[in-house]
Amino acid sequence: RTSFFRRAPQGKPRAGQQDVEKEKEIHNYLSKEEIKEKVHKYNLAVTDKLKMTLNSNGIYTGFIKVQMELCRPPQTPPSAGTVTPSSIGCVNTLHISSTNTVGEVIEALLKKFLVTESPAKFALYKRCHREDQVYACKLSDREHPLYLRLVAGPRTDTLSFVLREHEIGEWEAFSLPELQNFLRILDKEEDEQLQNLKRRYAAYRLKLEEALGEVWKPG
Helix, strand or coil, X not given: CEECCCCCCCXXXXXXCHHHHHHHHHCCCCCHHHHHHHHHHHXXXXXXXXXXXXXXXXXXXXXXXXXXXXXXXXXXXXXXXXXXXXXXXXXXXXXXXXXXXXXXXXXXXXXHCCCCCCHHHEEEEEEEEECCEEEEEECCCCXXXXXXXXXXXXXXXXXXXXXXXXXXXXXXXXXXXXXXXXXXXXXXXXXXXXHHHHHHXXXXXXXXXXXXXXXXXXX
C-alpha cells in the first residue's frame, strides 16, 4: 500500500494560501467531537485492519481503496518490466489524510505507477450502492476522499472509489491543424449564408418598394 499525506500548515497562512484555507474550512463539515465519534465507530466496523487515526489537531489519517478502470495502458517511462494499472486491473490502497484532495490522490496513484501523462486526463469517481442500484459520480478535484470514506463507513459495497480516464469529447480526437481547418470552413460557410440572407432581404425590399410605388402612384 502507498502512504501519502502532508503535514498540517503551521502558523498564519501566507498570501495566496487563504483560498486554500477557506476551502479546508468549507470541507470541515464535522466538529472535532463529531469526527472523534465517527472515527471511533468507523474503527469498530473495520474488518481489514485499515483503521483511521485521529490526531490532536483534528486531522485524521486512514486508507482508501481505488479501483483502476482504464480503457488503455497509460504512458510510462521506457523501462523493462514496468507494471501499469491497466495490465493488472488492481485495487490500490492509499494511506492519506483528511486534508488530501481528489487531485492529490490522482497524482499519487499516477506517481505510484510511474505514469507520465497529465493528471488532468484522469478523474476519480465515487460509486454508491443504494438498494439494487449503483450510482457513479465524478468527484471535483477539491473534494476530500477520506472524509467521504469516514461518513460512508468502511464497507466498499456502500461506497467505493474508481479511477477512470476522462471521456474523450467529439473534438478531442482531432489534431490542432484539423480543428483550425474546420474553423476556416465554418467561417466560409457562415459568410456564404450571410451573403445569401442579404440577397434575399434585398430582393424582398425591392419588391416591397415596387409595391409601395404602385399604391402611391397618382391616378
